Amino acid sequence: MNSCVWGVLLSVCSMLFMGCGGDGINRVDVEGKVTLDGAPLNEGASVTFIPIGSGPAAGAVIEGDQYSILGDRAPGPGEYRVEIRSPRPTGKQVLGTDGVTMEPSFEEAVPEKYNTNSELKANLSSGEKNTIDFILTK
Numbered sequence: 001m002n003s004c005v006w007g008v009l010l011s012v013c014s015m016l017f018m019g020c021g022g023d024g025i026n027r028v029d030v031e032g033k034v035t036l037d038g039a040p041l042n043e044g045a046s047v048t049f050i051p052i053g054s055g056p057a058a059g060a061v062i063e064g065d066q067y068s069i070l071g072d073r074a075p076g077p078g079e080y081r082v083e084i085r086s087p088r089p090t091g092k093q094v095l096g097t098d099g100v101t102m103e104p105s106f107e108e109a110v111p112e113k114y115n116t117n118s119e120l121k122a123n124l125s126s127g128e129k130n131t132i133d134f135i136l137t138k
Contacts (some may be wrong), residue, residue, distance in 0.1 A: 025056065025076045030122070030130040031068035034084060037137055040065040042109055045086035047134070049122060052079045062086075075124060082120035084134060086110045111138055 030049065034041060040062075047067050048059035058075035060067045062084075069075065088109035093102040113119050114136050124130045 026126060027072065027074040028077050028124050028126055028128075028130055029068070029070045029074050030058075030124055030132060031066070031070070032132040032134065033065050034062050034067060034134045035065050035136065036086070036110060041084075041086040042088050045084070045110075048083045048085075049075045049080040049124075050083065051075070052081055052121075077124050077126040080122045080124065081118055082122050082134070083115045083118045084110050084120070084136065085115045110136060 034045070034047060045062040046059055047062055048057055049069070050057045055076045055078060058069050058073060060069045060073070086109040087106040090105040090107050092105040094105045095101075096103040108115065114134075120134060122130075122132050124132075
């Protein structure tokens with residue numbers, strides 16, 4: 001057989017082991033609700049699942065008070081540290097990165113214990129519906 005045929009056979013075998021076009025990660029969907037003091041977060045809020053151990057991080061924008069990370073964007077099963085961020089406009093203007101234009105300034109609306117110094121954890125299970133709500137308080 002020529003090298004072209006071997007290349008095709010190797011590619012087909014690789015896809016069989018990985019799943020059709022997949023990355024080889026057993027992903028699990030996760031969704032839930034996020035509130036801060038009983039209210040939805042600001043527009044542009046996000047949730048990020050960071051693996052404790054190995055594997056890729058996964059995240060989503062929080063719309064209203066709901067988030068979902070599904071399909072090929074979903075994390076794998078396991079334990080995660082979770083960060084939640086919600087930028088809030090300060091009403092001030094700051095000099096932009098180009099050094100010429102003025103841009104709106106933002107500050108974090110969510111306490112650091114839920115993002116930079118997150119104490120939030122999640123355990124995602126394979127073969128189960130993973131619904132995880134985060135009810136945050138200041």
